[in-house]
Each structure stands twice: as structure tokens, then as C-alpha cells.
Amino acid sequence: MSSFLVILILTVVAFWFHSRIRRIEKLMEIKGVWREEGVPQQISQIPQPQTSPQALIPQAEGSSAFDKFLVWAKEDWLLKLGAVLLLIGFGWLATYAFVNNWIGPAGRIALGMFAGVLILLLGWWRIKTYVYQGSTFLVLGSSTVLLTTFAARELYDFFTPFTALGIMFLSAVFVLRMRILSLYSHIFLL
DSSP states (O other), rough: OHHHHHHHHHHHHHHHHHHHHHHHHHHHHHHHOOTTSBBOGGGGGGOOHHHHHHSSSGGGGOOOOHHHHHHHTTTTHHHHHEEEEHHHHHHHHHHHHHHTTTTHHHHHHHHHHHHHHHHEEEEEEEEHTTTHHHHHHHHHHHHHHHHHHHHHTTOOOOOOHHHHHHHHHHHHHHHHHHHHHHHHHHHHHH
16 A cells, blocks of 8 residues: 555656656747757857746646646645545445445435435535536536446446436536536626
8 A cells, every 4th residue: 555655656746847847848948048959058148038028937728737637626625625525435434334234226326316416406506606616516416426327337237328328428418518607607707
């Protein structure tokens, strides 16, 4: 377990350094510090940039996926951590109840669907005033519905493949539709 954590931490640090090095190389290309051969010029021969200093700041478009993930994780991090912990807690409780056979297969599926739909509705309600919070609840609810549908299909043969695919598709489309509507409402309000 500890070796897995060490490998995970080393991977994260390597991606972080990689993105920083790419940004530095782009800045050096913009400033003209590097020749075509890749050998640095003398400091006295560096041409002065004709652009404003604001143009030299790297834009988010050129950022790596890891940088975008870090920016996303920094904003409302406590909410996102809480959503992950709720999902883990719900999964633990459900697993414990299933192992002790407290709930039958139909009850397990109904409980998962009910919890997922309630969280989806909470996200739908919250996205109107708090976009990131509502989006997080939408994704959490959709994930619960998707996992429940997968378990119902694969473990209990409760749904046909077509029905399971339809439920998963509708869940994903609902989240996408709500996110697009929230983006449009904020664009038109500005």
C-alpha cells in the first residue's frame, strides 16, 4: 500500500514539474531566448520583446489537463471533498448492509436509485444559485445512479442491457443539459 502511495505522489510531482517546464520553455520561446539549435544566446544578445508583459503570461488554453484539474480542485475544494466522502460513506454503508444481508437485491437497487435521484434533484435546485455546488451534486447523483444501474445489471440481472444503457444515457444527458442551461443563464445575465 505504501509503495502505491509513493508511486502516486511521484507521478503527481512529475506531472507538475513537466507542466512548469513546458510553461518556462514557451516563455523563453516568446522572449526569443532560445535559438533554433536550442543553445541559449548570450544575455546581452537577447532581443527585447515588442509585446506587453500581459501577453507573456501563459493562458489557460495551453495548460495541461493536470493544471486544469488543479485549478478545478482548488475552487470549492471542501465541497468536492465532502461529495467524495459522501459517496465513499454511502458505498461503505451499502456494502455493509449487503454483506450482512439486511437488504434484498430489489431493495438495494431501489435504495441506490432513490439516493441518486435525490442527489440529482438537490444539484438541480442548487445549480440555480451556486453553479459549482450544483454541478458537484449533479455529478455525484449521476454517479450514484450509474453505479447502481451497473450493479443492477451485472450482479443481479435486474435490467436488460438496453434498459440499463437507457438509464445511464438519460442520467448523463440530464447532467449535461443542466450544466449547459446553467452556463447559458450566467452568460445572459452578464
